[in-house]
Amino acid sequence: MPELPEVETVVRNYRPLLEGRTVAGFTTRWPKNCLPSAAAVRRGIVGRTILRVSRRAKYIVLALDNGAHQLIHLRMSGRFAWAADHEKVETPFVRAVWTFTDGHALWFDDARKFGKIVHAPDLAAATAHLGVEPLDRTFTAGRLATLLTRRARQLKPLLLDQSVIAGLGNIYVDEALHMAGLHPLTRSDRLTPAQISALCKSIRTVLRTSIRRNGTTFDWIYPSGQMQNYLKVYGRTGEPCRRCRTAITYLKVAQRGTHICPACQLTAPR
DNA sequence: CGCCATGTTAGAGG
């Protein structure tokens, strides 16, 4: 389910539910998801009060009252469910449950079991591998130019690399490249300053637009998003480009399904 | 059955 806009939407929805609540218990039915271990995750959060809920890249960050943090990554199919006062909400693929001292509960449902729950005594260390936040004010055309030019990589996989830019995923990279008129196989060190500037602007616009629409909804995993109705290329193979009416084509780039308008995104590969 | 999937990472090979 999650790229940056979807995770941001989850954070905004769950912030008022979680902040100020104290964890009474934590159980997991898939211990492999817990890092460094299920015991460490449980010990790290039971008895703690959640002070703040925020987001770093695609991680949901719970700031605890002892200075430690818990990070949750939804990966492909993770989602939260909320149970009011002692209510039973047995979702289909429950992998973990947090219970709170007032009887409420948070459920982590994750069909594919790729999601991660991480105990982080040191938040900075736990997130040190992550690159720049694309919606941060430090993400400028100049900064992007440095990131692109210091390497000679295919543009799309570079934008998906979380250690370079943190938060973009398959949908929004395709959307941003289309908006900027760039082919996903363009070499990262061969963009003109104007193209880099356009790409920077497109990334920020696409992400902000999606957050405004509560993210993209494809299936039961992530309800209530509206961005799927506004996508320009992702999932639109064979349909006409909204700009030039040329049929959207599908290709594989770095093993990921990729959607482009072959007329609007003509920049030379290699 | 075969192929697809909003993510990430380890390992092989050039």
Place this chain on the structure above:
DNA sequence: TCCTCTAACATGGC
């Protein structure tokens, strides 16, 4: 050292 590609994780939907 850097880059690219494959396989793997595990499961559901079409």
